[in-house]
Amino acid sequence: MTISQFHFHNPVELQYGAGSLSKLPAIVHGLGGTKVLVVGDPGVLQAGLVERVTQTLRAAEIPFGVFTDIKSDPEVRSVDLGIAAARGLGADLIVGIGGGSALDAAKAIAVMLTNDGNIRDYFGVDKIKRPSAPVVAIPTTGGTGSEVTVWSVLSDTENNLKVNIGSPFNYARVALLDPELSRSLPAAVTAATGMDALTHAIESYVNKACHPFAEAAAEKAIRLIADNLRLAVAQGDHMEARGNMLIASSLAGIAFNRIRLGLVHAFALPLGNKFHIPHGLVNGIMLPAVMQFNLPGNLPKYARIAELFGERIDGLSLRDAAARSVHAVRQLKQDIGLTQTLSDFGMTAARCEEVIDETMTSANVMINPRLATRADLQRMLECGMNGTV
Ligand SMILES: [Fe+2]
Structure with a gap:
């Protein structure tokens, strides 16, 4: 069965390969990034994966900060804190590493580097006004697909709800798939x-x-x-x-x-x-x-x-x-x-x-x-x- 009309669009560049984390500095430069916020969840921090990202950035003399205060099913409050961290650092590019929670949060933080107001203003579909700051998404679980989708799913704990943000301005720019980074996943x-x-x-x-x-x-x-x-x-x-x-x-x-x-x-x-x-x-x-x-x-x-x-x-x-x-x-x-x-x-x-x-x-x-x-x-x-x- 083929439907009579459809639309397909996916602008995310993919980089695949064991050891492809080494390409991160060139990707950051290619996207015009001068100061990077690395966003990860506590699991990837504990597994030493955030350290591997920061070592790669340090070796290439790319200034960076780190934000890992993300609970699973990322809470809107975690995103608020990440936005504050990114703005405080003057970040112009976000690297998200981890499972879906980290990547969803990384994308939402990047939205707020180029859009006014509060992340709550953008809950729903097609609400975001301007393209987000560039995001490099590094998934460590073979799960959500957040690295190639328009979606971020957040937990609004104030109202006990899950909320979706879906917009073509919520895409990562590059998805970096490095199987070496999944090695320690339980x-x-x-x-x-x-x-x-x-x-x-x-x-x-x-x-x-x-x-x-x-x-x-x-x-x-x-x-x-x-x-x-x-x-x-x-x-x-x-x-x-x-x-x-x-x-x-x-x-x-x-x-x-x-x-x-x-x-x-x-x-x-x-x-x-x-x-x-x-x-x-x-x-x-x-x-x-x-x-x-x-x-x-x-x-x-x-x-x-x-x-x-x-x-x-x-x-x-x-x-x-x-x-x-x-x-x-x-x-x-x-x-x-x-x-x-x-x-x-x-x-x-x-x-x-x-x-x-x-x-x-x-x-x-x-x-x-x-x-x-x-x-x-x-x-x-x-x-x-x-x-x-
Ligand atoms: Fe799912």
């Missing part, structure tokens, strides 16, 4: 962030807005994740698997960037916010149940997903072939040790109504391949609580 984080990337690829691939360019990127991402996530979790120092997961994550980001996602991500915001479940994990918990529900909305694509996972579908009916995709994802979850349920994080039947209320407000609901009623959402949440599909 297995559980590799597993959860890998499931986030897989969810991006599958949800964009089957949704109603998918176009051929997103489709191509999503298919390749699914194949790379099916072939490499187990190995990246089992052998963290397997550089080929690490590299392929970084590539898959960026490809999945390119796929979903402007066409959005589906019901898993519609659930992920309220569930993540109310029960403090890491984003990749909540996606991993909900993905099989949502796939099972969605099958009738796009049987051919789910059958193709099964094939990309290496399932044997010869001789099967289309319906049975499509169902093999759910089986394949469940097996992958088992192999990477992702066994948690929503109940493990305190989700109960009594909280379903409020979760469903918020899920229904997501823009991801309307492009999901199958229209869902409240009763349907309730059944999927029950699967997420019980760990069944």
Whole structure:
């Protein structure tokens, strides 16, 4: 199925390769950066990765400051502090290193170096007036794809909400993918962030807005994740698997960037916010149940997903072939040790109504391949609580 009209744009330059961090000084010079704020999360600081970035900048005599006070699901207040740090330093370029939280925060900080007011003025879609200061995004998890998307997702703890900032002025200028920097990522984080990337690829691939360019990127991402996530979790120092997961994550980001996602991500915001479940994990918990529900909305694509996972579908009916995709994802979850349920994080039947209320407000609901009623959402949440599909 090809849709009759679509728009595709992605301006982010990609640099890939083990050891490609050494290219950072040339990238900074190329973007006209004279003073850099390095934005990272406490995890990458502890792993010594911020130090590796600053050593590279120091050796090239590029002035820099460091900001790492970022909580996961970056709080708006963390972004406020980062903006103050960037302005205090007189930074004209931001280097973000880490998982999605660090990259989302780095992009939001860069927006406020060129736009007036407060980051809260830019919550929503297409609100940013001027291009942000240049950002070099260095992802260390194969997860969010933030390095190639228009999105920053922040936690507004004052109002207990997750908020999106989405704008073509919220792109990084360069994504630097260096698998060496993922070497020390713990297995559980590799597993959860890998499931986030897989969810991006599958949800964009089957949704109603998918176009051929997103489709191509999503298919390749699914194949790379099916072939490499187990190995990246089992052998963290397997550089080929690490590299392929970084590539898959960026490809999945390119796929979903402007066409959005589906019901898993519609659930992920309220569930993540109310029960403090890491984003990749909540996606991993909900993905099989949502796939099972969605099958009738796009049987051919789910059958193709099964094939990309290496399932044997010869001789099967289309319906049975499509169902093999759910089986394949469940097996992958088992192999990477992702066994948690929503109940493990305190989700109960009594909280379903409020979760469903918020899920229904997501823009991801309307492009999901199958229209869902409240009763349907309730059944999927029950699967997420019980760990069944
Ligand atoms: Fe996600």
